[in-house]
Amino acid sequence: MGGAFLNKGNMPSSVDYADVQGLVRFGFAKMTEACYLLLRIKDPAAAREWLRSAPITTAEEKKPLPQTALQIAFSCDGLEKLQVPDGVMAGFSAEFRLGMAGEENRSRRLGDTGANSPERWQWGGSGNVPHAVIMLFAEPGWLEGWKQSIRGKSWNAAFDEIACLPTTDMGGVEPFGFIDGISQPEIDWAQTRKVSINGDQLQYGNVVCLGEFLLGYSNEYGRFTDRPLLDPQERGSEELLPAADQAGKKDLGLNGTFVVMRQLQQDVRRFWQFLDKASNSDRDARYKLAEAFVGRSYSDGGPLVPLSKAPIPGVGNSGNDAKRRQDIDRNQFTYDSDVDGTRCPYGAHIRRGNPRNADIPGETKGLISHLIHILGFGDKNVRDDLLASTRFHRVLRRGREYGTKLSPEGALQPAPSDDGQRGLHFVAVNANITRQFEFVQNAWMARTKFDGLTEESDPLLGNREAVPGCPFTNTFSLPQENGVRRRVMDVPQFIAVRGGAYFFLPSLRAVRYLCKIGS
Amino acid sequence: MMPQSNVMVTAPLKMEREAELRSLLASMNEVPGKVNPANLLVPFEKFEQLHFARFVILQDQTLEDIHTAYGLPRVDYPLALAFIADVDGTADDFRNDLARRAADGLQRIFSCCQGFTPGEDPARWMKDHENPAAAMYKNWRGRTVRQIHEENALRLALEAHLQSNPASIAGKTQHQIHQALREFVHVEALAGRLTLTDPPPTPFGWWLQNLIHFIGVPLLLLLLTPFLILYLPVFIYQLRSREKTDMEIAPPVGLSYEQKLARLEDYDVTNQFTVMGAIKPGLFRLWTMSFLLWVLDWTARHIYIRGHLARISTIHAARWVFLNDKKRMVFASNYDGSLDSYMDDFINKVGWGLNLVFSNGVSYPTTNWLVLDGSKDEQKYKYVLRRHQLPTEVWYKAYPGLSAFDLKRNTLIRQGIEQSDMSDHELRQWVALF
Numbered sequence: 004m005g006g007a008f009l010n011k012g013n014m015p016s017s018v019d020y021a022d023v024q025g026l027v028r029f030g031f032a033k034m035t036e037a038c039y040l041l042l043r044i045k046d047p048a049a050a051r052e053w054l055r056s057a058p059i060t061t062a063e064e065k066k067p068l069p070q071t072a073l074q075i076a077f078s079c080d081g082l083e084k085l086q087v088p089d090g091v092m093a094g095f096s097a098e099f100r101l102g103m104a105g106e107e108n109r110s111r112r113l114g115d116t117g118a119n120s121p122e123r124w125q126w127g128g129s130g131n132v133p134h135a136v137i138m139l140f141a142e143p144g145w146l147e148g149w150k151q152s153i154r155g156k157s158w159n160a161a162f163d164e165i166a167c168l169p170t171t172d173m174g175g176v177e178p179f180g181f182i183d184g185i186s187q188p189e190i191d192w193a194q195t196r197k198v199s200i201n202g203d204q205l206q207y208g209n210v211v212c213l214g215e216f217l218l219g220y221s222n223e224y225g226r227f228t229d230r231p232l233l234d235p236q237e238r239g240s241e242e243l244l245p246a247a248d249q250a251g252k253k254d255l256g257l258n259g260t261f262v263v264m265r266q267l268q269q270d271v272r273r274f275w276q277f278l279d280k281a282s283n284s285d286r287d288a289r290y291k292l293a294e295a296f297v298g299r300s301y302s303d304g305g306p307l308v309p310l311s312k313a314p315i316p317g318v319g320n321s322g323n324d325a326k327r328r329q330d331i332d333r334n335q336f337t338y339d340s341d342v343d344g345t346r347c348p349y350g351a352h353i354r355r356g357n358p359r360n361a362d363i364p365g366e367t368k369g370l371i372s373h374l375i376h377i378l379g380f381g382d383k384n385v386r387d388d389l390l391a392s393t394r395f396h397r398v399l400r401r402g403r404e405y406g407t408k409l410s411p412e413g414a415l416q417p418a419p420s421d422d423g424q425r426g427l428h429f430v431a432v433n434a435n436i437t438r439q440f441e442f443v444q445n446a447w448m449a450r451t452k453f454d455g456l457t458e459e460s461d462p463l464l465g466n467r468e469a470v471p472g473c474p475f476t477n478t479f480s481l482p483q484e485n486g487v488r489r490r491v492m493d494v495p496q497f498i499a500v501r502g503g504a505y506f507f508l509p510s511l512r513a514v515r516y517l518c519k520i521g522s
Numbered sequence: 523m524m525p526q527s528n529v530m531v532t533a534p535l536k537m538e539r540e541a542e543l544r545s546l547l548a549s550m551n552e553v554p555g556k557v558n559p560a561n562l563l564v565p566f567e568k569f570e571q572l573h574f575a576r577f578v579i580l581q582d583q584t585l586e587d588i589h590t591a592y593g594l595p596r597v598d599y600p601l602a603l604a605f606i607a608d609v610d611g612t613a614d615d616f617r618n619d620l621a622r623r624a625a626d627g628l629q630r631i632f633s634c635c636q637g638f639t640p641g642e643d644p645a646r647w648m649k650d651h652e653n654p655a656a657a658m659y660k661n662w663r664g665r666t667v668r669q670i671h672e673e674n675a676l677r678l679a680l681e682a683h684l685q686s687n688p689a690s691i692a693g694k695t696q697h698q699i700h701q702a703l704r705e706f707v708h709v710e711a712l713a714g715r716l717t718l719t720d721p722p723p724t725p726f727g728w729w730l731q732n733l734i735h736f737i738g739v740p741l742l743l744l745l746l747t748p749f750l751i752l753y754l755p756v757f758i759y760q761l762r763s764r765e766k767t768d769m770e771i772a773p774p775v776g777l778s779y780e781q782k783l784a785r786l787e788d789y790d791v792t793n794q795f796t797v798m799g800a801i802k803p804g805l806f807r808l809w810t811m812s813f814l815l816w817v818l819d820w821t822a823r824h825i826y827i828r829g830h831l832a833r834i835s836t837i838h839a840a841r842w843v844f845l846n847d848k849k850r851m852v853f854a855s856n857y858d859g860s861l862d863s864y865m866d867d868f869i870n871k872v873g874w875g876l877n878l879v880f881s882n883g884v885s886y887p888t889t890n891w892l893v894l895d896g897s898k899d900e901q902k903y904k905y906v907l908r909r910h911q912l913p914t915e916v917w918y919k920a921y922p923g924l925s926a927f928d929l930k931r932n933t934l935i936r937q938g939i940e941q942s943d944m945s946d947h948e949l950r951q952w953v954a955l956f
Contacts, residue, residue, distance in 0.1 A: 097780050108784035112860050201873075201894045224900045229774075343954060362870060363833075377874075379832040385934065385951065388833055389927065391863060392870050437862055438900075446863045452791055452925045471790060472923020474678060487684055487691050487699060487956050 016247070018192055018213070018220075020062040022258040022510045026074045026138070026401055027217055027432055028062040028192075030184070034072060035172040036146035037403050039264070039428060041126055041133040041165040044084045049161035051085070051518045058153060059511060060140075071149040072140040075514070076262045076506035078102065081134030086521030088238075091255065094231025095507070098436045099261060103503045104128050112441065114449035114460070117468045119500040125266070126166055126502040133165055136264065136506055138430075143172075168266065168428055170403035178269040178404055178425045179463070179497075180411045181297050182304035185333050186357060188397040189317035190216055200225045203362035203373075204394065207337050209317030211397050218434050219247060219257030223394050228434045230256025239519035242512050258510030260432055263398075263440045265503040266405075267464075268426040274497045275414035281491050292491070293411075295481055296462040298351030299333075306336045307347040342384055344482040349386075349454045352463045355447045358454070362392040386455040396442045399432040426498070436505055451476050459494075467496050523664035523721055525728040527613040530653045530843055532580065533635035534600040540579075543603065543634035547577050547915040555786035557918045563627030566918040569619065571610040573667055574839055574856050577631070577916040578604050578796050582850070583779070584771070584910055587884045588800050591769040599846060603635055605648070606854055608839045610666040614649070621645035655841040656812065656851075657819035662929065663827035664721065667920050672717055673932035674924060676707065679716055680935065684956060696949040700938065707939050718936060732823070739820040760806050761892060768802065771885035772902040775909050782913055788860055791925050792838060794917040795864070797910040798845070798852045800884045808848055810892075811882035815842055818879065829930045833871035836864065838919075838926050842879065851883065858925040865904050873897040885909070931955050 025031070044050045060072035077085070079100045083092060092100065104110065104121035115121055121128040141149045150167075177183040188211040196212050198204070198221075214222030218230045232252035233240040243253040275289070278296075282288035290301050298307055310332070319331035337359040341347055347354055363376050364387045375381045382388055406425025433439035447453055448461040451470055458475040460467065467477040479491040509517065535543060548554070550561040559567035566575055580602040589596045609616040621628060621644040628644040638647055683706055684691060691699050710716040775783075787793050801808055822831065829835055840855035857864045868876055877896035881889040887903050889896035897903040921929075938944065938952040 097774065097777060100777060101781070106781060106784055108781075108787055111788045200898050224898065226899060226901065229901055377833065379826070379830050379834075385930070385955070388830075388871075389835065391866050395866065395870065435901075438866070442862060442866070445860055450791075450859065452858065452927065455927050455931070457925070457928050457931075470923055472921065473791075482954060485696060485950075486694075487953055490681075490685060492685065 017194075018062075018217070019258065020064070022512055023062040023217065024074050024259075024508055024510070025060040025062045025072055026262070026430075026508065027260060027399070028190075030401055031072050031140040033068060034070070034140035034142050034145075036141045036143060037170045038139050038146065038150065039168040039170075040137040040139065040150075041168065042081075042135045042137065042162040043165055044081060044134045044161065045163055046160050047085050047521055049157040051521070052157040053155055053161045054514060055518050056155065057514070059514065061511060070142045070145055072138075073149075073153055074138040074140075074508065075135060076138075076508040077135045077517075078132055078504050078506050080132050082507065082517075084134050085517050087517070088520070091231045091233060091237070094229070094255070096229065096436060098441065099505050099507065102132060103263070103265075103505050104132070109441075112445040112449070114444065114464070114466045114468070115500055115503075117466055118496060119466050121503075124500065124502045127264075127504040128502075131165070132504055135162075136262075136504075168405065170405045170428060171408065171425075173404045173408050176404075177427055178271050178406065178409065179274050179293070179297075180271075181293075181299060181301060183404070183427075184400055184402075185299065185304050186353070187399060188215070189320060190399070194220065198223055198225045203377075204392075205361050205363060207315065207359045207361050207393065209315055209334070211317075211394060215397060215434055215439065216399055216432055217258060217260050219254050219259075222434065228256075230254070230259075232256075239516040242515040242519055244512065255509075255513055255516060257512070259513050260434050260508050261436050262506040262508045263429070263431040263433065263436060263503075264506065265429040266426065266501040267429050268424055268499045268501045270497050270499070271409045271425060272414045272416075272418055272422075273495060275411050277495060277497075279415055290411075295348050295351060296479065298347050298353035304333050306333065306353075307351070308336050308338060308341045309346075310335045311337060311340070342386070343484070345484045348479070348481050350456050350459050350462060350479060352461055355453055355461050356443060357397070358390045358393055358447070360390055360393050362394075364388050389455050391442070391446065396439055396447070397433075398439050398443060401430040401432060402427050403430070404428075426501070432508070456480060462494060462497075464498050465494075465496065467494070523724045524610050524666050525612065525725060526608070526610050526660060526664065526666075527616065528655060528658055528839075528841060529605070529607040529609065529613050529616060529648070530655065530841070531605040531648045531651045532602050532653045532845065533632070533637060533651045534602045535579070536634055536636055537600070539634040540601060543631065544579070544915070546631055546634070547579075550577075550916045555917075556789045557916055559918060563631060564620070564624045565627075566920075568623060569609075569616075570667055571616060571619070572918070573608040573610070573920050574794075575605070575607040575916075575918040576794055576796070576854070576914050578606070578854075578912055578914045580604055580798060580845075580852065581912060582798050582800075582910075583775075583912075584799050584885065587771050588803070590771060591884055592803050594803060597849075599850070600636075602845075603631075604653075604852065605631075606841070608660070610668075613652070614645075617645040617648045621648070653843050653845065655819075655843045657815040657822060657842045659818075659822040659826065659831050659837065659840040661831075661835075661838050661926050662829055662933065663823075665929070665933065666721075668719060669721070670921050670924070670929055670932070672719060673936045674921070674928075676716060676718065676939070677932045677935050679710060680706070681956065696946070696953045699953055700944065700949055704939055704942075718940070735820070736824050739816070743817075761810075764802070764806065765889055765892075768888065769885070770887050770902060770906075771909075772887060772905045773909070774905045780908065783908065783911055786913055786917075790919060790922050792856055792858050792919055792922075793861060793864070794854075794856055794914045795861070796852065796854045796912045796914050797907060798850060798912060799910045800850050801844075801848065802882055802884055807882040811851075811879060812848075814878050814882075818842075829926065831872075832875055834867055835930075836867060836926055853880075856919065858927070862904075865907060869897050869900055869903060876903075883910075 058073050189209050191210050191213050194213055196210055212223050214220040222228050227248040232246050240253040244257055246252040246254040278289045278292050282292050294301055315335050318334045319327040365381050404427055407423045431440050448464045451460050458473055459478045462479050470476050477494045479494050481489040550563050552558045585596055588594045632638040633640050836858040838856040843852045874893040877889045877893050880886050881896050887896050887899040935955050
């Protein structure tokens, strides 16, 4: 046991894309229409019947590109409804089994209190957790037909549709108007990345081990993330492949992963109207403050800090030349050039979401310097070693916007009586929900003490709920060169959580397993 | 400097009164995990020398491990109550003060323990049942509760002043800002709105004892070095042979225990953490652990006294305590953030240090050469910790809402205010603290 089963000697097997749902590899960008069907399973046998012929899109590269796609994921309740045995369910992580809204402690950590409380959710709260989500993607004009065609004979007997969450193509920007989805981790599909188990990684990199996003492969700790492993005599396990890390076990998780869904309603009018007030209705100052909140340029999505001279592994490595150039312009940077936070505030949304640090801060050239840092004596600045290492806390974002688009200028106008809702269906893919999504949401987004700050949460996502002993939770600090920081006060809540759940995105083999059991 | 002390009282329960004790402890909370600081049994907030306190029932969940891993007979230790406190001043003063001002509450709580006769002096009884720590860490040696409150009030006043008088700093140099804020504090202090009490003089006896410890431990180590070097090959042989055979026991905890622990957490920006377990059998592990804790305690008393323990800056206080003839150990700490971020910090920043000490405990993930691997097996390590964790029935912190970094910033702000002149570099760093 212990470290003995690591990839020492035996080469990792290449990924069978035909077994992986496409969402892990693709954003289906060309398919600009999408909706999320939230389902409850009425009749497990009928559900299995439907599942047997479900047109699930895989991660294989197809030419020509398909015009439609379907993905399916199950909540813990859903898997139980499909009669996955208790012993198998026990192999899933506690957070998946308890659910996003299943415990008050989890709600406290995720900031799902006050206006964000699960009691107020439209879906995902107690008694209202979907059994499954079907994500449908289609090229313009195809979604309605695709939605009808996937239903098939057994659909009505199998499922109750709780909701069909629509989406809107806002042309690559999120509802506040900023370019969205700019930075994504580069998944090491080829599994060539080597992580040292006992050593520190001294540079920030954007290439992340496959095991952080897909179960059954080595993760950033050089280990396999826990998932249900079955005995070969267990019913349905003949559909599954052997586990790479435990002899004699079948791997239900292999090529599957977890999907975190949160419906985030964005009050775009409140956002721009607040910024307008805070900047005395000066147009340039308003955009500048918005950019400080976000951490990126409004016009081109570039960072507020200078690009690094040296390339960053995993930035600007894929696509055609224009794509590479664009990725470098937007992502070849760290905050090493801005330790004072005067260019990009410490609390800016993207600095919280991805602090772009290495395992150990500062210059650690040579053994002695490294040793001094390890013992905690190498820091030059008071904030030098406050943050956790980024590479253990990455998520892949696959969300889509919803509602009617509103321009920043239009948002300054009073709301008409029939003003619709708008926001983001946040969809994150990760292999370890607690260490990845929950950590980022808790320690980096919701926490008022992030990176030595106090009295402020994420300017976009924060719920501004009171913290006992703290006079405020609704400020935003802008450090200034050669002076005292500027502090924006009374920042209201701009984003409210309207629903959410944790789902298991099974491999195609795991789907076949689900079709076999119980029947 | 004010000497500080720590108290840990342990005593086995009277089995028939366990339920009564549990409901007494529960009555001290507003909800589980959130203490009522003015509760009638022990009104913690009245004790201005008290930083942290907890009552925890030591109910080891892993008693079977010693049998599973080593085939030794399981020992069913009686449940015990532990009362833990971190205080300014001497332990005697605190115990006496506690016995005086929370007499009835202590009588009721300690009556549920073996060996306590109702009516007897709780201070004396606590002293008799004291369990000294093998190692003790405090985030900032000598910083009193009073100082923490005064320095926080100072920061808040300065922040409010800066916010409501933006003209007073607009266009000013850092030097001018510093002078203006010093002036502001001066005026506020004269008007009695701010107080910055000078640290009390260090008692000579304590100073001398501290000095002797500071010099004595390295001196002793130096004297021991030849023997340690001679012993090293044997040590390595003993260590490696054990590391190859010691068993890991690391299943995830059941959902109900997970929920029982989780519901006590994340009310404040700081959390409590209590774990216990058995030490691996035999003298080798016990001596290794005792030696390492002895060294750790020295570093925590003399080196890591200003805001961080190696790379970890989120621990307010921590202690390692042997129990039951050094067969078992309790580790108790107060840390900032959620448990998951605490464990990640541990693994990624001081994994080697955890391995040094905790790998001598039964069930720990396999280490190599005492410092390698072990905690780096992330999930197993987290499961092991959770499995050994105990629900802390009552937990008090004197300064809710303040993280260890907040305390450090406040202290640095105060130091700047009290300095009439600083270099440009110092001024720059100081102004950036706001």
